[in-house]
Amino acid sequence: MDVIKSQQISSRPIDKVVVHPLVLLSIVDHYNRVARDTRKRVVGVLLGSSFKGTVDVTNSYAVPFEEDDRDPSIWFLDHNYHDSMFSMFRRINAKEHVVGWYSTGPKLKENDLNIHGLFNDYVPTPVLVIIDVQPKELGIPTKAYYAVEEVKENATQKSQKVFVHVPSEIAAHEVEEIGVEHLLRDVKDTTISTLATEVTGKLAALKGLDARLKEIRSYLDLVIEGKLPLNHEILYHLQDVFNLLPNLNVLELVKAFAVKTNDMMLVIYLSSLIRSVIALHNLINNKMLNKEHDKAEDSKPVAVPTAAATFWQILQREALSEVSGRLGNYPIPVSTPLDEVTDCRHDLVNQSSIVSHRGLSIRTCLVVMDASRIRMKAPVEFKLPTFNSDADAP
Structure with a gap:
């Protein structure tokens, strides 16, 4: 191209x-x-x-x-x-x-x-x-x-x-x-050593040192048994290696190791103690906040509906459900608030007035609702009567 x-x-x-x-x-x-x-x-x-x-x-x-x-x-x-x-x-x-x-x-x-x-x-x-x-x-x-x-x-x-x-x-x-x-x-670079590679390298070095020490011991045992001739050059090199090792029995060195170990353990102990105190402090604060929240919830007034209001709400829902069942409109669920039921009642009156539809007069049903609201003072079991015309209304 x-x-x-x-x-x-x-x-x-x-x-x-x-x-x-x-x-x-x-x-x-x-x-x-x-x-x-x-x-x-x-x-x-x-x-x-x-x-x-x-x-x-x-x-x-x-x-x-x-x-x-x-x-x-x-x-x-x-x-x-x-x-x-x-x-x-x-x-x-x-x-x-x-x-x-x-x-x-x-x-x-x-x-x-x-x-x-x-x-x-x-x-x-x-x-x-x-x-x-x-x-x-x-x-x-x-x-x-x-x-x-x-x-x-x-x-x-x-x-x-x-x-x-x-x-x-x-x-x-x-x-x-x-x-x-x-x-x-997160991109791995072969030129940058990580903790895993460093630990692996030190482990390999220690294994190599252990193998060399075992080889030296085996050689010295064979020399002592007379199976191998004595080589002074090898012994001189081994003596140089041992001369480079520190004397761990020196009092100053033992004391320095002990002081450093004690300091490190003290820092670890203080860190654990501070972490525990902070955790307990957060736990106490959380408990106090939950307790205050529970008190605030308990102090809130609870609205208890009166008997008349409960009955009026049940009666209105039953009556409007009967009307909506005949008309095919305005489904009234049981959980509908009282003010929404009242708005639905006015909507039915304004839309259909006193015109009868499907054998039921809307005005008749609403008259029963209003009369029941005035007469009944407590929730009772009832069954909504069905009227075919306004002449049948009480």
């Missing part, structure tokens, strides 16, 4: 492409989920902004993509998924718009120009950023391109689009830099 260098174009619509770390992390995650340990590549959409020839790529999302390895002209990109994802991203951040698309290449392919043409509907000059997810050399793992129309010198030949290489760089905001620093802490 033909690629024109950026120096060969005098006026360029895009001077450089800036890629943020979040985009790189998203693309690598997309590749590991879909095409890891395969020869396939992944494709997605780049979001960001463009200002004075600088394209700032701040976000991205993956798009389902398939292509035929044998025939590059056969490929599929899910437009519906792209449209739905872009609409959701627009709701979150309206400042970000489509600036191009990405591919894990790692190089340009024959069908890239055809795919690139799809994004002309979203941005006049889309960019293609190829990310090398498995770089073999140190450097920036991004290469950016945009398409231009190349006019042939021969008028009989048709013009065609070619890719133009544009410089790219990695940049981040302050918040992104903090996040990247935290991520880099």
Whole structure:
């Protein structure tokens, strides 16, 4: 595929492409989920902004993509998924718009120009950023391109689009830099030793020392038994080793070890004591707060409904339920508050007045409710009478 260098174009619509770390992390995650340990590549959409020839790529999302390895002209990109994802991203951040698309290449392919043409509907000059997810050399793992129309010198030949290489760089905001620093802490570096490697090295050294001491003892036993000849040079070296060892029986050394051990144990004891006191203090404070909260809950007045109000509420619900059952409207659940039941009563009167419907007069039922409210003073078992007309009402 033909690629024109950026120096060969005098006026360029895009001077450089800036890629943020979040985009790189998203693309690598997309590749590991879909095409890891395969020869396939992944494709997605780049979001960001463009200002004075600088394209700032701040976000991205993956798009389902398939292509035929044998025939590059056969490929599929899910437009519906792209449209739905872009609409959701627009709701979150309206400042970000489509600036191009990405591919894990790692190089340009024959069908890239055809795919690139799809994004002309979203941005006049889309960019293609190829990310090398498995770089073999140190450097920036991004290469950016945009398409231009190349006019042939021969008028009989048709013009065609070619890719133009544009410089790219990695940049981040302050918040992104903090996040990247935290991520880099978990990245293992072979040049930096960890506690596990240090302990493993010391353990191997102690095992080697133990093997050498056993070998020296075996040699000396064989010399004493007369199985090996006496070698003065070896004995001189062994004497030098023993001369370098400290004398642990010196009183000053024993006292220094004892003082240091006592100081360390005292610090451990004080730390444990302070930790226990703080834990008890927090426990007492928690108990006091819970006790005050319980007292405040107990001191709150509890509203106890009167007998007349209880009966009136039950009667109104039963009556309106009977009315709503006949009319097919206004379902009154048992837990409906009294004021809402009263509002429903007025609504029924205003809507249907005294017109009878389905054999029951609404005014008749409401008259029974009002009369029962005045006469009854305590909750009793009752059954709402059914009247067919206003003449049957008491």
